Amino acid sequence: MTFSHFQSILNRLLVFTTVSSPQILSFGFLSSKPAFAQIVPDNTLSISSQVTIDGKIHTIDGGTAAGTNLFHSFESFSVPAGTEAFFNNATTIENILTRVTGGNISNIDGLIRANGTANLFLLNPNGLIFGPNARLDIGGSFFGSTADSLVFENGWEFSATAPEAQPLLSVNVPIGLQVGSHPGEIRxxxxxxxxxxxxxxxxxxxxxxxxxxxGLQVNAGQTLALIGGNISLEGGIVTAEGGQVELGAVATGSVSLNPLQSGGFALDYNGVETFRxxxxxxxxxxxxxxxxxxxxxxxxxxxxxxxxxxxxxxxxxxxxxxxxxxxxxxxxxxxxxxxxxxxxxxxxxxxxxxxxxxxxxxxxxxxxxxxxxxxxxxxxxxxxxxxxxxxxxxxxxxxxxxxxxxxxxxxxxxxxxxxxxxxxxxxxxxxxxxxxxxxxxxxxxxxxxxxxxxxxxxxxxxxxxxxxxxxxxxxxxxxxxxSGNAGNTTVNTARLTVEDGAFITSSTTVSGTSGSITINASESVEVTGVSDRSPSRIGASGDLLFSQETRQSLGLPPFPSGDSGNVTINTPQLTVSNGAEVSVGNEGTGFAGNLQIRANRIGLRDRGQFTAATASGEGGNIALQVQDSLQLRRTSQITAEAGGSGNGGNVAISADTIVLLEGSTISANAFEGMGGNIEIAAQGLFLSPENSITASSQLGVDGIVAITEPEIDTSWALVSLSDAPINPTTQIVSTCGVARENSLVVTGNGGLPPDPTQLLTEPALWVDMRLSEIRASSPPVEASPSEAEENSFAEAVRSTIEPQTLVEATGWQRYGDGTVELVVKPQGQQVGNHWLDRPVCPD
Known part of the structure; x- marks a missing residue:
């Protein structure tokens, strides 16, 4: 329940309830004290205000003047409907400052009038009610406030809650309002x-x-300000023609008043601690x-x-x-x-x-x-x-x-x-x-x-x-x-979701150009679903929007002629699914815009679409830069098409992997014009037979489909070579020194031997010598024919690996058929033959 509704209920209760109920009468400005037909001075000023009643007119004279300021102080101040409160001030007065020190609210339902161009300040901390007949006839600005005091530049305050201090002989225009802890309400x-x-x-x-x-109205260029606790306008009207209207609901703090050269005041709420x-x-x-x-x-x-x-x-x-x-x-x-x-x-x-x-x-x-x-x-x-x-x-x-x-x-x-x-x-x-x-x-x-x-x-x-x-x-x-152009749209966010027929679009229906759309989403973009009327969409387009009959009745041309804008999306993850689309297009004679997407991963699922289509103009282009994967599943498509004589748009895709499954397509087609070109650069392209990649024209020349692996820049891995030559003797092992050692080294496959006179190493054979131990410790078992065959093979293997006395090989012998055998060579005997003579080592 809003404050105004709550207040209305209380007012209705008051109509049907006796005034003796303290619980009802304790609310805000709904006081048990009389509030109507009272303008009563309080005699707190050195020169008191004087009120003369002549029929329905209450003329207010006297008051204490200080320079161009005139001060009035009242115990109560209310103006009933059909009556008038007339401040009979001298025309040299610039500011009429009025306070109410009693416990009554001010109920204003008549006319308040003043002479000349004086500003009128009405201060009542208990509350202010302006009825439907309330009017202002003053030459300057009007301030109605439930603040405690008006503050002047020298620090003096004209206070309604502490009225003992007398006005100084000379003070300038007030510079602020000091709001107490319980300001009354204004209605x-x-x-x-x-x-x-x-x-x-x-x-x-x-x-x-x-x-x-x-309603309440001031002269042109002046200020009408209501500053207090809770403020409600229940059908109320406040007007300042070409001037300033101020509504400030302040709980505690101060409000600054700044006079304007053009007349009126500008208010500053920087000193407010809390608001109502x-x-x-x-x-x-x-x-x-x-x-x-x-x-x-x-x-x-x-x-x-x-x-x-x-x-x-x-x-x-x-x-x-x-x-x-x-x-x-x-x-x-x-x-x-x-x-x-x-x-x-x-x-x-x-x-x-x-x-x-x-x-x-x-x-x-x-x-x-x-x-x-x-x-x-x-x-x-x-x-x-x-x-x-x-x-x-x-x-x-x-x-x-x-x-x-x-x-x-x-x-x-x-x-x-x-x-x-x-x-x-x-x-x-x-x-x-x-x-x-x-x-x-x-x-x-x-x-x-x-x-x-x-x-x-x-x-x-x-x-x-x-x-x-x-x-x-x-x-x-x-x-x-x-004929005017549409504006551009820029969206910056972390996550963007467009679903159930919603859209982000820029469009033209006549000759103006539609704007461009740029979306930067640091985490993800998801476009999904349809409504009964249209799919969820991000796009720029030239739209018919109306039937031909409606366009004619509105004075619109049969078809839009304006060009479409571009669509750019930058995000790590883009998902388009369930009939949704990201598109550029034109249903008229204008060009389709370009669609450019940069993402780490793109997923099109369940009829998700990227489209760049025109009815008769040049087809738009689609450019996808995908760091990881592009997936199209369940009849999703990427399409750049042109109707009429327009040429089909181009599709350029760069991705690590591209997957087309379940009837998905990539196409760049035209009707009478040339088919567009499709360029795909990917490390891996996976598509099943029911999927297609086409660039065709029904009546014109087909386009080209080019699929390549992306160029890989390996320059970053190159090592700069030194200009100084390397001494080869420091890189090749000394053969004589090795030959004097009685040792044998077996290395794995590949690579060059440390000694350039040695042959390349063949695979080393590893055999489990424990098979003989297993045979010796296992009891005999009756075997089936198949098991017997396996056992026979195992026995043959075992027989080749019966442990023998091991002798360390000191050389090798190569035979005519190329067989090489390790041998134990006698001391001083040369074993093996080489195409390269072994160097003679000195003793």
Whole structure:
């Protein structure tokens, strides 16, 4: 249960419960003390405030002036519906500083007015409620806060909890708010916005804001700030045309106020120790649209936008700019739509003029976007759309669609005119896109789509289709549906999984060029499975997308003419299975892109595919650099094909081993054009008869299939030879010295003997001499005929190895048939004959 829902239940209980219940009355600002029709000074200032009531107008005079600051202090301050609190200040006053020292909350449901361009600060630590009729008529900025005190540059504090200190004679503008340990809550109630989409496309049409002047609003270029404990906008509307809107839910700490030259203030939350929660519901709105560079800053612990609540900036001038900044230290949730599904909850910027639309920056621990929620930047004119940046230290989840309007949840941007869409940058530890959830950038005009950059430390998972609209898959997608080019997509992660019909794509449906896709996964990439509509896929393509009738009704050409982008994947392990595919292609007249994969291991299983195909343009190329193995199993395929007159693409594969099993194929085919070429370099290629490697053309010239072993660079093993000659006498044994020794050396096979006058050594024979001992110790046994035959053979063997008296051989004799026999030579007798005369050794 969200804070706003919990609070609503308490409010309903109060309507039907007597005020004597201390348990109910103890919640936050729901006090038992009267809260309506009271503006009562407390006489804590040297010059007290004076309140004059004239019908429904409460005129406030007096107060203590210090330079251009005017201080008021009240025991209670509330403005009922239909009444007015009028600060009758001198026009030279720049800041009206008002505090409430009593125990009542301030319930504002009427009009607060002041003279000139003074800023108004309303400080009540007990709490602030702005009802649906609350209005502001002031020339400067408005600060509503439940902080304890306002802090000035010289260290003096204008405190609502310790009001004894008197204002100094001269103080400058306040520089900060000091929030106590138990700040009250701030609630803004209202009927909610009446925004409508300006076109039939709910997601991509600009918002029509209308002309209704409701809710809390300050003059153009000023600041409207609500700083306190928990903050809820329940249908409430806060507006600063071209100015600054600040919502800060602070538990403890300090908030800095920084005056801007253009007017208003910028707030800094670096001094905040802990945050409270912020909730926008029931079509609540924070709006800084206008001709200036409007900005909105929201800072809290848990921040939620639900029920069609929207944070909006529409740039309406040539200079544009500004930003929406959201800091949620724990969790940011964006969920749902308004009752008819026409306005999606979320953060949205747009430009309707030549100026750039505002940027969107989200900083949080966890981000959840679901039920059609969006974080979205758009341009409807010549100005560029703003950049969308999301930093979530732990996780991001984008899932589902609206059950009312079937619009999918989205983080992204688009252009519908000459301006370019903004870039989208995502950084987190874990990213999950489920059931239609999308991160994307699209061009519907002459402008180019933005680039998508996604950095995820641990893993990315994309899975499934939208529950209400099964035509929408979970995706990371850049696309163009006009003459503008789609942006490029870069994904950096450890593990990437794309399954159940999800996809990572870049596409063109008209004349623009689709973007390129680069995926760097330090551990693995897996693409698997299909949905009822399409396979899981990573690819760049030119798509028909619509039927010819639909394309004609939309004013689109019969076929896309834009070229497809390239796809590059770098990972140790790539698996494509169960009908999934990694592809480049074009269903129109444009070129297919190139598919390049670098991996240690690639596995295609159960109809997994690598494809580069065109309907009539030139076929794309496939290049695989595989360090270890490439396996294709169960009708998987690698295909580069071209239809019509286009030439087939080329397939180049370099791997240690390639295995094709169970009907798998590698092909580079064409119809009328030339077949592509297939080049395979592998140490081992294994394929069964039912598999094939082909490069053909039905009507044109067949391509070439070339299979080679990879060239092995052996230069690294070569040893540089010395330039100095080697003395051979140090490398060859001295024959005379050896001949004088009475010894015999037997060596194994191969190699040269140490004495160059000796013959090469034949195999040495080893015989087990224990056979004779076994025969002597074994008793006689009756043997079968077969055993007798074996025993006879064994006896023959034994007879050849009966132990004899051993005499050491001192020479050898070679006979005419080449037989060599070891002999004992008499002293001084030359044995054996040589083709090389033995050298004569001196005595």
């Amino acid at each position: 803004v109630e209202g009927p909610g916005h009446e925004f409508t989409p300006s076109g039939p496309d709910i997601l991509f049409s600009p918002i029509n804001r209308g002309t209704a002047n409701t 929660d912020i909730s926008l519901s029931q079509q609540a709105t924070a709006d800084a649209s206008g001709v200036g560079s409007g900005s909105i800053q929201i800072a809290g612990g848990r921040v939620a936008l639900i029920d069609g609540a929207i944070v909006l900036i529409q740039s309406q001038a040539s200079h544009g700019g500004g930003d929406i900044g959201v800091t949620a230290s724990a969790l940011l949730t964006v969920d749902g739509t308004n009752p008819d599904g026409s306005i999606l909850s979320g953060f949205r910027t747009d430009t309707l003029a030549a100026g750039q639309s505002a940027d969107i920056t989200v900083t949080t621990r966890q981000l959840v976007v679901r039920g059609g929620g969006q974080i979205f930047s758009r341009t409807s004119s010549t100005g560029n759309a703003g950049k969308v940046t999301v930093n979530a230290s732990e996780s991001i989840e984008v899932s589902g669609d609206s059950p009312i309007s079937a619009v999918f949840s989205l983080i992204g941007g688009t252009t519908a005119a000459e301006g370019n869409a903004g870039d989208v940058e995502i950084s987190t530890r874990r990213l999950s896109l489920f059931n239609g959830g999308t991160i994307g950038s699209t061009s519907f005009g002459f402008g180019n789509g933005g680039n998508l950059t996604i950095n995820v430390a641990d893993f990315i998972e994309l899975r499934g289709v939208a529950p209400t609209s099964p035509l929408i898959s979970a995706s990371i997608n850049s696309a163009t549906a006009s």
